Amino acid sequence: MPDIILPGPAGRIEARYQKQKTPGAPMALVLHAHPQFGGTMNNPLVYDLFHMFHGMGCTTVRFNFRGVGRSQGTFDSGAGELSDAAAVLDWMNTLYPNPSFVWICGISFGAWIGMQLLMRRPEITGFVSIAPPASMYDFAFLAPCPASGLIVHGTKDLVVPEPDVQKLVDRLHTQKGIKITYDKIEGANHFFDKHEAEVVETVKGYVNERMTNPYDHR
Structure with a gap:
């Protein structure tokens, strides 16, 4: 698992x-949670999802937002972090052109960044948003949402109340041309403590179904 430094x-x-060695293999970019609240690319759920995507045949990348680990810069309230994610995706596209599928997967703050990246990059085919902070950040920019995706949230989330995420899902459901799958993890908190395996299995099932039947979600 190469440790790399990107510009x-x-x-x-x-x-x-x-x-992946296969030409045109799918790609996945995994975004970690809020940098100011302990989020790094080495958090267990990020690590597990990273390996899950690779195990499903994807060339997969995870990285530290600016100011985290060995990444330079300081926290920029989202704008800079979006630029970081875009730069990593640029690197992936240059090194691995013409992927069969492009996933953006974000956790909490990373889900908010991932959804913004989705709006700006037409090559992204599908998204996975885990514990999207719908009560903290405005997701109104998803109008229209350009791709189908999966949203996962815990029913015992005290940081982002589940009803706020349900409202986001309901709003996306009204948009034509996409399908939003919403899975609630019973009893899970915002960090999915003791529920990480359930999250990974949920995402794995969705990703497998999407890549096997890509036209069912248009």
Whole structure:
């Protein structure tokens, strides 16, 4: 699992990646939670999802947002972190052109960044948003949402109340041309403590179904 340093808008970006040898293999980019609340690319759920995507045949990358680990810069309230994610995706596209599928997977703050990246990058085919902070950040920019995706949330989340995420899901459901799958993890908190395996299995099932039957979600 190569440890790499990429050029980013605020200096170097620390990343890990695992590639596939198959030409045109799908790609996945995994975004960690809030940098100011302990979020890093080495958090267990990020690590597990990273390996899950690779195990499903994806060239997969995870990285530290600016100011985290060996990534340079300082926290930028979202704008800079979006630029970081875009820079990593640029690197992936240059090194691995013409992927069969492109996933963006974000956790909490990373889900908010991932959804913004989705709006700006037409090559992204599908998204996974885990514990999207719908009560903290405005998701109104998803109008219209350009791709189908999965939203996962815990029913015992005290940081982002589940009803706020349900409202986001309901709003997305009204948009034509996409399908939003919403899975609630019973009893899970915002960090999915003791429920990480359930999250990974939920995402794995969705990703497998999407890549096997891509036209069912248009």
